Amino acid sequence: MLPAVGRIVTPDGVVNGTLSVDGDRFEGVLERDGEPTGWVLPGFVDVHCHGGGGFSLANGDADSARAAAAFHASRGTTTVVASLVSSPHRFLLDATKALAPLAAEGVIAGVHFEGPYISAAKCGAHAVEVLRDPDVGELTELIEAGRLADGTSAVKMVTVAPELDGALEAIEFLDGQGVVPSIGHTNASYEETVAGIDAGAQAATHLFNAMRAFNHRDPGPIPALLNDERIFSEVVADPVHLHPGTMRFAFDLSLPAWTLLVSDAMDAAGLSDGHYVLGRHEVEVEDGVATVAGTDVIAGSTITMLDAVRNAVRLAGQSVEAASQMASATPAELLGLREVGAIESGKYADAVVLDDDLNLVSVMRRGAWLQV
Incomplete structure (x- = not known):
């Protein structure tokens, strides 16, 4: 071998x-x-993954999550976090309880809530009707639902839009609980983003995607996230999400120690075009591009971390060593995964x-x- x-x-x-x-x-x-x-x-460490191989990490079914993790492991992702999309609180509680034993077993590294505490204006493929302002009471229940025998929680990361009411309090709370607050799906101003970072945010959820665009007079979140060494920036390294020039720009500015490759993969990763489901949306995959059915809204990706590594090297001019760091060491550091x-x-x-x-x-x- x-x-x-x-x-x-x-x-x-x-x-x-x-x-x-x-x-x-x-x-x-x-x-x-x-x-x-x-x-x-x-081995690759993917902190933002919804599924693959025809199986979901986001539907709260432990058997499906186990199969999705096995698929990604066979493609080199030996550590994966189950990313759940925006859903009612009861569903997130039940899903966390179902997935926590897999975290204890080492099948997954934990759970990431990519919502529901995100901006309706930048929700992407998330269902608007379940979005809401951050709530420390809800977050407390979710963290407790993921509590493991060793006292830690399976809940590892939560995406929050810092401009929402209660967001700064929630970010401070998560940081204090050892859960990574990540800024994403946000329409925040530059100043609101900086406030989120000052409150304890440590990461950017898929930098550039589902964020207010950069404008030289109204810069928004992107330069605030890129210019701050307290922030680890996720990059979905496929040419659907980002132009290769944008990938290169992010890698060269943020540097591998602060940049992590993620797949943002949904169930269709590794499979052919067709009809799939992500969260509460029907998804169509055509030519490997996943969109909410009947729209042009991107609904995750169909790549694996191996594809992301290749794209970083072949499309964005990174060395194999740099791509490897962004796919393994940096995401492990972000989540405090010391054994991988x-x-x-x-x-x-x-x-x-x-x-x-x-x-x-x-x-x-x-x-x-x-x-x-």
């Missing part, structure tokens, strides 16, 4: 050699002489083996080879 000598991307740089694994952990990297072939990257995200001794043995052209060869998760 591993090349005799591969280019292994480690936190200290690229090492020509092979991996040493002890059980489900990396023991180290063994340097070898010889001409290296292919790449060995740390890098090939180094003591971390989980999660690795993606690619050939010289970045084609998938094999995937290791927790020290075991997966069928790809």
